[in-house]
Amino acid sequence: xxxxxxxxxxxxRLRRRKRTEKILAVLxxxxxxxxxxxxxxxxxAVLRRGAAAFSWDFFTKSQAVFGQSGGGxxxxxxxxxxxxxxxxxxxxxxxxxxxxxxxxxxxxxxxxLIRMTLDILNGVPAIVIGxxxxxxxxxxxxxxxFYGSIALAIMMIPLISRSTTEVLALVPRSLRxxxxxxxxxxxxxxxxxxxxAAIGGIITGTILAIARIAGExxxxxxxxxxxxxxxxxxxxxxxNSLPLTIYTYSESPSPSDHAQAWAAALLLxxxxxxxxxxxxxxxxxxxxxxxxxxx
Amino acid sequence: xxxxxxxxxxxxxxxVLAISAVVAGVLASAAxxxxxxxxxxxxxxxxxxxxxxxxxxxxxxxxxxxxxxLTYAGVGSGAGIAQITARTVDFGASDAPMTSDxxxxxxxxxxxxxxxxxxxxxxxxxxxxxxxxxxxxxxxxIYLGQITTWDAPxxxxxxxxxxxxxxxxxxVYRSDNSGTSYNFTDYLSTVSPAWKSKIGVGVNASWPTGxxxxxxxxxxxxxxGTVGAIGYVDIAYxxxxxxxxxxxxxxxxxxxxxxxxxxxxxxxxxxTVPSNNELHIVDPPASSPKAYPICTFTYIILPxxxxxxxxxxxxxxxxxxxxxxxxxxxxxxPIPKVVLAAxxxxxxxxxx
Amino acid sequence: MTTLAAAFVVALVVMIVYEVVRQxxxxxxxxxxxxxxxxVWNPIxxxxxAWQFIVGTVVSSFFAILLATPISIAIALFLTELAPKWLRGxxxxxxxxxxxxxxxxxxxWGILVLGPVLASDVEPWxxxxxxxxxxxxxxxxxxxxxxxxxxxxxMIVPIVSAITRELFLRVPKELKEGALGLGTxxxxxxxxxxxxxxxxxxxxxxxxxxxxxxGEAIAVAQVSGNGTTIQRSFFAPxxxxxxxxxxxxxxxxxxxxxxxxxxxxxxxLILALFVNGAAxxxxxxxxxxxxx
Numbered sequence: 022x023x024x025x026x027x028x029x030x031x032x033x034r035l036r037r038r039k040r041t042e043k044i045l046a047v048l049x050x051x052x053x054x055x056x057x058x059x060x061x062x063x064x065x066a067v068l069r070r071g072a073a074a075f076s077w078d079f080f081t082k083s084q085a086v087f088g089q090s091g092g093g094x095x096x097x098x099x100x101x102x103x104x105x106x107x108x109x110x111x112x113x114x115x116x117x118x119x120x121x122x123x124x125x126x127x128x129x130x131x132x133x134l135i136r137m138t139l140d141i142l143n144g145v146p147a148i149v150i151g152x153x154x155x156x157x158x159x160x161x162x163x164x165x166x167f168y169g170s171i172a173l174a175i176m177m178i179p180l181i182s183r184s185t186t187e188v189l190a191l192v193p194r195s196l197r198x199x200x201x202x203x204x205x206x207x208x209x210x211x212x213x214x215x216x217x218a219a220i221g222g223i224i225t226g227t228i229l230a231i232a233r234i235a236g237e238x239x240x241x242x243x244x245x246x247x248x249x250x251x252x253x254x255x256x257x258x259x260x261n262s263l264p265l266t267i268y269t270y271s272e273s274p275s276p277s278d279h280a281q282a283w284a285a286a287l288l289l290x291x292x293x294x295x296x297x298x299x300x301x302x303x304x305x306x307x308x309x310x311x312x313x314x315x316x
Numbered sequence: 317x318x319x320x321x322x323x324x325x326x327x328x329x330x331x332v333l334a335i336s337a338v339v340a341g342v343l344a345s346a347a348x349x350x351x352x353x354x355x356x357x358x359x360x361x362x363x364x365x366x367x368x369x370x371x372x373x374x375x376x377x378x379x380x381x382x383x384x385x386l387t388y389a390g391v392g393s394g395a396g397i398a399q400i401t402a403r404t405v406d407f408g409a410s411d412a413p414m415t416s417d418x419x420x421x422x423x424x425x426x427x428x429x430x431x432x433x434x435x436x437x438x439x440x441x442x443x444x445x446x447x448x449x450x451x452x453x454x455x456x457x458i459y460l461g462q463i464t465t466w467d468a469p470x471x472x473x474x475x476x477x478x479x480x481x482x483x484x485x486x487x488v489y490r491s492d493n494s495g496t497s498y499n500f501t502d503y504l505s506t507v508s509p510a511w512k513s514k515i516g517v518g519v520n521a522s523w524p525t526g527x528x529x530x531x532x533x534x535x536x537x538x539x540x541g542t543v544g545a546i547g548y549v550d551i552a553y554x555x556x557x558x559x560x561x562x563x564x565x566x567x568x569x570x571x572x573x574x575x576x577x578x579x580x581x582x583x584x585x586x587x588t589v590p591s592n593n594e595l596h597i598v599d600p601p602a603s604s605p606k607a608y609p610i611c612t613f614t615y616i617i618l619p620x621x622x623x624x625x626x627x628x629x630x631x632x633x634x635x636x637x638x639x640x641x642x643x644x645x646x647x648x649x650p651i652p653k654v655v656l657a658a659x660x661x662x663x664x665x666x667x668x
Numbered sequence: 669m670t671t672l673a674a675a676f677v678v679a680l681v682v683m684i685v686y687e688v689v690r691q692x693x694x695x696x697x698x699x700x701x702x703x704x705x706x707x708v709w710n711p712i713x714x715x716x717x718a719w720q721f722i723v724g725t726v727v728s729s730f731f732a733i734l735l736a737t738p739i740s741i742a743i744a745l746f747l748t749e750l751a752p753k754w755l756r757g758x759x760x761x762x763x764x765x766x767x768x769x770x771x772x773x774x775x776x777w778g779i780l781v782l783g784p785v786l787a788s789d790v791e792p793w794x795x796x797x798x799x800x801x802x803x804x805x806x807x808x809x810x811x812x813x814x815x816x817x818x819x820x821x822x823m824i825v826p827i828v829s830a831i832t833r834e835l836f837l838r839v840p841k842e843l844k845e846g847a848l849g850l851g852t853x854x855x856x857x858x859x860x861x862x863x864x865x866x867x868x869x870x871x872x873x874x875x876x877x878x879x880x881x882x883g884e885a886i887a888v889a890q891v892s893g894n895g896t897t898i899q900r901s902f903f904a905p906x907x908x909x910x911x912x913x914x915x916x917x918x919x920x921x922x923x924x925x926x927x928x929x930x931x932x933x934x935x936x937l938i939l940a941l942f943v944n945g946a947a948x949x950x951x952x953x954x955x956x957x958x959x960x
Binding site for chain 3: 391392393394395396397398399412417418421484486491492493494501515516517518519520521522523524525526527528529530537538541542
């Protein structure tokens with residue numbers, strides 16, 4: 022406190038300053054409370070309405086015929102799994118390779134260029150990526166789960182690259198230098214020494230990227246939206262997906278569609294939540310194990 | 317990134333458990349007996365949401381009767397035409413007849429009328445005891461933004477004895493390119509010179525006022541959620557969502573209903589079918605007193621040359637004949653004989 | 669091999685920009701640059717212009733960031749300065765979870781939960797007390813600009829607050845303690861030292877938030893009401909570049925309409941890249957000055 026030791030009562034100005042402080046502290050706390058309340062409101066709505074629609078049918082059946090209620094979203098669940106699978110398969114090698122290039126092999130100028138490019142790619146709106154893949158691949162050939170996965174992978178690459186470069190930077194220089202000093206070739210050093218040390222971070226980054234794109238609708242709108250109403254594991258065909266199902270059902274007037282939309286939303290959020298928490302725990306575990314800081 | 321003091325093992329186990337549960341459920345569904353798809357041909361179509369209720373009834377029937385695995389997405393008539401033009405689907409569906417530009421872009425497509433129904437005018441005014449009566453010019457006035465409240469004199473005059481509230485009218489339109497919009501604007505252009513000159517006919521318009529909904533579903537959703545809303549939507553949607561629909565005055569001076577009789581009467585006014593199969597039956601002449609004035613045929617659009625031609629012909633022939641019997645409970649009236657003959661003739665042009 | 673991957677990524681970005689420009693080119697040729705400020709979208713007459721969508725995008729994003737920035741800074745302050753230590757972790761996680769909600773789920777909530785509340789309670793109240801302001805006049809509606817602004821705000825807050833929180837955590841202790849030692853209250857220390865120190869970072873966070881709002885197609889398409897004209901009231905339906913593309917691209921009835929939609933996509937891309945670039949510039953400058 023700043024009151025001079027000899028003063029017995031705070032001056033008026035000090036009182037005013039302290040009052041301002043209190044008011045602002047209250048405001049700040051209220052804002053945080055507001056944010057948390059909105060989150061709780063949304064999550065609670067999804068939880069309550071979604072869980073009510075959970076049923077065995079919901080997980081195993083396909084969409085009901087028009088006008089009838091019931092049915093389920095099994096095709097969408099399967100579709101999302103398949104789409105994510107292929108997207109991850111495409112994005113991880115590419116993202117990791119780019120990150121390795123930036124952190125191990127490139128000149129500072131190229132590194133800056135690539136970083137800038139990745140930032141640009143990250144800033145392209147999802148809908149534009151959807152149009153891009155549509156115009157390039159879908160026109161003339163038809164939709165397919167692969168094209169949807171490609172659109173999703175394009176969105177994942179910057180995220181995976183960024184987290185991989187961060188984690189590669191954490192690998193101590195001494196490790197690399199020791200290996201090179203022993204005469205091991207550069208690329209071998211990377212593959213056998215640097216990568217394994219970074220693998221935890223790469224996994225974490227991948228999980229977070231998956232969490233990010235699992236709920237993306239726009240990239241799939243034009244690439245994988247006209248799909249059969251049945252469970253389909255074949256990515257060569259257009260596939261249903263949870264986000265698109267939620268989107269379509271959200272605009273429907275039928276209460277049973279709404280119920281299924283909430284349930285699908287709950288499923289999606291649970292999935293994203295589990296992924297985020299897993300990634301965070303992995304990160305914390307790694308930090309504790311290696312004693313690394315930063316990031 | 318920041319650290320969390322969490323028991324990671326417990327969380328990891330929880331996560332694994334949850335994910336396994338979902339995967340198990342999904343695998344169970346995959347393992348469950350699939351519908352007859354062993355040697356089935358797949359046919360994919362997209363387009364009109366207007367005809368979606370009927371097609372979705374057809375899908376299981378076509379699967380068992382013809383062994384065809386049918387997929388249909390209601391993405392709007394405009395999208396249906398675009399998709400078949402780009403050959404990203406096997407057939408398109410549209411309530412709006414194709415323009416000559418669209419025909420040339422489609423490079424050898426035919427349109428075949430395969431269903432007939434009404435565009436109803438649902439509204440959301442809870443507590444009204446009787447059905448609202450409207451005329452074409454009043455509808456045009458509403459959508460032009462000239463008539464803004466339900467108790468406007470123009471509406472009151474048509475509904476004596478009905479306690480209309482002073483609620484503002486929210487006209488709802490299709491935000492996507494829609495054949496239903498085409499049908500509705502076609503009707504409005506026919507009955508209202510002001511509409512015709514200001515806006516015109518099309519799958520989408522520069523709507524002067526109101527709220528947009530995507531697909532017939534979206535429009536029904538907005539109407540249901542907004543008191544005072546009025547919109548235009550295939551009668552099947554109004555029916556299944558229990559929306560009240562307005563009675564519309566036809567040329568004979570009768571306030572007609574969008575029911576099977578009104579639709580059949582409108583359809584019966586077709587005497588000949590032009591070579592491109594384009595049919596307009598809005599505001600039929602007074603010689604059809606029961607006709608509902610906002611009806612439309614809806615078309616399937618097929619490429620004349622397709623590797624799936626035999627299956628397409630099988631499917632469409634089934635739809636034109638047996639398929640029509642699925643219609644009445646959704647208020648699709650069977651297509652008149654003269655149209656059926658023209659459709660079958662055009663179908664022959666679809667070859668491999 | 670890694671060089672190939674890096675080259676591929678660069679090529680990808682170039683391809684995206686090139687494709688969008690190429691597909692929009694016919695519309696650019698037909699309408700020229702005046703497309704940008706033309707306020708018409710008439711598929712029947714073949715007249716198209718981007719203005720109403722640009723206005724919708726700018727207004728919705730502007731007000732969303734206006735609401736989101738003070739809330740986010742306040743949250744960051746709460747989490748770094750004001751909250752008791754045991755509360756910080758959980759609340760921070762909760763705010764992060766808000767970021768994890770997919771936009772389509774927020775849109776779902778916006779249509780089915782927020783919309784009815786806006787129409788029946790919030791908008792009439794705003795109309796009653798602030799109806800003299802044009803933006804709060806008009807017919808309450810469950811979908812429209814206000815709903816879009818609120819949903820966008822909810823989307824932006826986690827992003828901006830997470831970044832701001834990190835920035836606050838990085839302020840050197842000595843700076844804060846120095847100020848406090850000079851006799852400032854905590855707020856004055858924050859206002860006089862912490863915020864200026866983090867200034868560029870906060871600006872960058874805000875710009876990134878704007879970028880997120882500008883590019884959001886799905887949730888806005890769900891709650892905006894798909895308006896066709898520029899309205900003065902926040903209760904009325906509106907439309908943005910991204911939402912219009914999401915709604916109409918697949919079903920363009922004429923080639924001109926399809927091309928015009930791609931012209932919209934090009935404008936959206938330029939806008940997003942510009943915002944993104946601005947954030948990068950601010951960050952680089954701050955890094956150079958050593959404050960980031």
